[in-house]
Amino acid sequence: MISFKNVSVVFNKDGKDFKAVDNVSLDIQKGQFYGIVGTSGAGKSTLVRTVNQLQKVSSGQVIVDGVDVTKLSNKELCDLRLHIGMIFQHFNLIKNASIYDNVAFALKASHTNKDIINQRVDELLSLVGLSDKKHMFPSDLSGGQKQRVAIARALANNPKILLCDEATSALDPETTKEIVLLLKEIKKKYPLTILFITHQMEVAKSLFDKIAVMSDGRLIESNDAYSIFAHPQHEKTKSLVKQALYLDIPKEVLFEKAKYLLITYKQECAYEGVIAYIAKNYKVEISILAGKIEYILQKPLGILAISLKGSDQDVAQALTYLESKAFIHEFSVGDLC
Amino acid sequence: MLASTLEILNRELSKALYETALMMLISTLIGISVGLLMGLYLYLTSEEKFYKNTPINMVIGTIVNIVRSIPFIILVVFSLPLTFLITGTKIGPIAASVPLSICATVFFARIVEGAFKDVDKGVIEAAFAQGASNFLIIKNVLLVEAAPAIVRGITITFISLIGFSAMAGMVGGGGIGNLAIQYGYYRYETGVMLFTIIALVAIVQIAQLIGDFIAKKLTH
Structure with a gap:
C-alpha cells in the first residue's frame, strides 16, 4: 500500500546539509496498523509527511497504491x-470555525454536494461521539475532543490511508487510551491502512501490528510488534522497549552484590520451568524481584526481574542456560533512577 | 465667545462633517480592499506552500516601504499630478482621497500580511493535507483565522486615517481637521478648536469600540 524506496530528505540549515531522513526503505501492507517509533528528532514526522507530499523528498521514491507520489502534479x-x-499532535483545527465547519471543510475540499455535507458531518461526528458539539468551537473542547474532531475530519472522504503524527502525544494517559480505543474501533469498521508515528512506547504496545524503529534519520529495525518488544535487536530499540516494559523495583532490594537481570521469555518457554531448573541444577541463589505479563496484540509477554548470586563460574553457567531459554538484559541500580 | 463659536459651527459644521465622511469613506474602502489584496499577495509570494516568488515579493515590499516612509504631507504634494489625473482637481475632499487611499493601502497591506503570517502553520498544513485547493484554503482557513487581526487592523487604519484626513484638510481637503485649523488655530476660536477635538475623540472612541466588538465576535 505504501512503500518507501531509498527515501532521503535533506534540509539545508545555515548552509549545512542535515539529513532528516537517510535512505529509508520500508513496505507497509494494505490493512496494517504500522507504527514508526523513535525519539524526537529521529525523522519520523518528516518521513510520514512524504506520503502525502507535505514534505518533498530529496531522493528516492514513495509509492502509494502503485503510484509514485513524488512525481505528481499539484492537481x-x-x-x-x-x-x-x-x-x-496539536490537532490543527481551524480555531475560528465551528466544529461543523471544520469537518465540512474536508468535504468542501472534495467538492461534495452541499446537500450531502450536512448529513455526512452528522454521521462523522456521531462516529467519534461528538454529535452534541456540532455548533461549538475548538476552544470549547478538551484535547481529546479536539482530536476526535480531527479524526472525523480525516475520515470525511473515506480515505484508504490514515497518517497519525504523534496523535496522542499532547494528551494525558487517560485520554490517550480513549483515542487509542477509538482508532482501534475505526480500524475494525473501515478497511484502513494506518501509519502511526509516536515516541510513546505505551501506545505502540497496544496499537501496532508492525513496528519500525527510527534513529537519526535511519531505519534501524523493523519487525512485528511482539518481536520488537520481546527481543529487540538494536541498542536504541532496547532502550525504548525498556521504558515501556518498566518494572517498579524498589532500590532497597538491590543492595546486595549480585547479577541483576531483566528477562523476557521466549514464547514457548513456561515461566516456572526455567527458574525452577536453575534453582535445582546450578549452585546459584536465584530470587525474583518483580514480574508482570504484558499483552502485545493479545499475546502474553512475560517480564521478570531476577537476581543471581553465587561464584562467578556458577553464575556464568546459569546465564548460558538462561540465554538459551529467554532474552536477558542486565541492569544495574543506576537504571532504575 | 460661545455665540461666535455656535455661529461658526452652525455655518461650517455640516459641510466639514460631510467632507470628512466622504474622505474617510473613499479612502477606507479603497485602502481596505486594495490593501487586503496587496497584503494577501505579499503573504502568498513569501510562502513556499503557496506561490513563493522572491523577486516579485521584494519589488512590492520595497514599493510599500518607500510609500510608507514618505511623510504624509509630502505624499499629498507628491501625488498631486496623479490626483489631478484621476479626479480632475487638486483640491477638495475627493482630491484629498487619492493620497489618503494610497497611504491607507500600503499601511493596511503590511497589517494584513502580518495577520496572515501569524496564522498557525499547523492549521494551514492540515488544510493542505486534506487536499483542499489554494483558493479554498485562502477563503476558509487563512481569512477565517486572520479575521480578528484583520478587523483590528481596519480599526487602526481607520483611526490613523482620521488623523491624516485632518492633515489633508490643511492642504485644501476640507473636513473637520480643516475647521480646527482655519478657525481654531488661525482665528483663535478656542471654542471651535475644543469642539472639533471632542468630535474627533468621539469618532475614534466609537470606531475603536465597534472594531473591538467585531474582532471579539470573530475570535473563538
Whole structure:
C-alpha cells in the first residue's frame, strides 16, 4: 500500500546539509496498523509527511497504491490527499470555525454536494461521539475532543490511508487510551491502512501490528510488534522497549552484590520451568524481584526481574542456560533512577 | 465667545462633517480592499506552500516601504499630478482621497500580511493535507483565522486615517481637521478648536469600540 524506496530528505540549515531522513526503505501492507517509533528528532514526522507530499523528498521514491507520489502534479496531489487522512499532535483545527465547519471543510475540499455535507458531518461526528458539539468551537473542547474532531475530519472522504503524527502525544494517559480505543474501533469498521508515528512506547504496545524503529534519520529495525518488544535487536530499540516494559523495583532490594537481570521469555518457554531448573541444577541463589505479563496484540509477554548470586563460574553457567531459554538484559541500580 | 463659536459651527459644521465622511469613506474602502489584496499577495509570494516568488515579493515590499516612509504631507504634494489625473482637481475632499487611499493601502497591506503570517502553520498544513485547493484554503482557513487581526487592523487604519484626513484638510481637503485649523488655530476660536477635538475623540472612541466588538465576535 505504501512503500518507501531509498527515501532521503535533506534540509539545508545555515548552509549545512542535515539529513532528516537517510535512505529509508520500508513496505507497509494494505490493512496494517504500522507504527514508526523513535525519539524526537529521529525523522519520523518528516518521513510520514512524504506520503502525502507535505514534505518533498530529496531522493528516492514513495509509492502509494502503485503510484509514485513524488512525481505528481499539484492537481494530482490534491486528489491523492483526499484519500489520505491525517491527524496531528496539536490537532490543527481551524480555531475560528465551528466544529461543523471544520469537518465540512474536508468535504468542501472534495467538492461534495452541499446537500450531502450536512448529513455526512452528522454521521462523522456521531462516529467519534461528538454529535452534541456540532455548533461549538475548538476552544470549547478538551484535547481529546479536539482530536476526535480531527479524526472525523480525516475520515470525511473515506480515505484508504490514515497518517497519525504523534496523535496522542499532547494528551494525558487517560485520554490517550480513549483515542487509542477509538482508532482501534475505526480500524475494525473501515478497511484502513494506518501509519502511526509516536515516541510513546505505551501506545505502540497496544496499537501496532508492525513496528519500525527510527534513529537519526535511519531505519534501524523493523519487525512485528511482539518481536520488537520481546527481543529487540538494536541498542536504541532496547532502550525504548525498556521504558515501556518498566518494572517498579524498589532500590532497597538491590543492595546486595549480585547479577541483576531483566528477562523476557521466549514464547514457548513456561515461566516456572526455567527458574525452577536453575534453582535445582546450578549452585546459584536465584530470587525474583518483580514480574508482570504484558499483552502485545493479545499475546502474553512475560517480564521478570531476577537476581543471581553465587561464584562467578556458577553464575556464568546459569546465564548460558538462561540465554538459551529467554532474552536477558542486565541492569544495574543506576537504571532504575 | 460661545455665540461666535455656535455661529461658526452652525455655518461650517455640516459641510466639514460631510467632507470628512466622504474622505474617510473613499479612502477606507479603497485602502481596505486594495490593501487586503496587496497584503494577501505579499503573504502568498513569501510562502513556499503557496506561490513563493522572491523577486516579485521584494519589488512590492520595497514599493510599500518607500510609500510608507514618505511623510504624509509630502505624499499629498507628491501625488498631486496623479490626483489631478484621476479626479480632475487638486483640491477638495475627493482630491484629498487619492493620497489618503494610497497611504491607507500600503499601511493596511503590511497589517494584513502580518495577520496572515501569524496564522498557525499547523492549521494551514492540515488544510493542505486534506487536499483542499489554494483558493479554498485562502477563503476558509487563512481569512477565517486572520479575521480578528484583520478587523483590528481596519480599526487602526481607520483611526490613523482620521488623523491624516485632518492633515489633508490643511492642504485644501476640507473636513473637520480643516475647521480646527482655519478657525481654531488661525482665528483663535478656542471654542471651535475644543469642539472639533471632542468630535474627533468621539469618532475614534466609537470606531475603536465597534472594531473591538467585531474582532471579539470573530475570535473563538
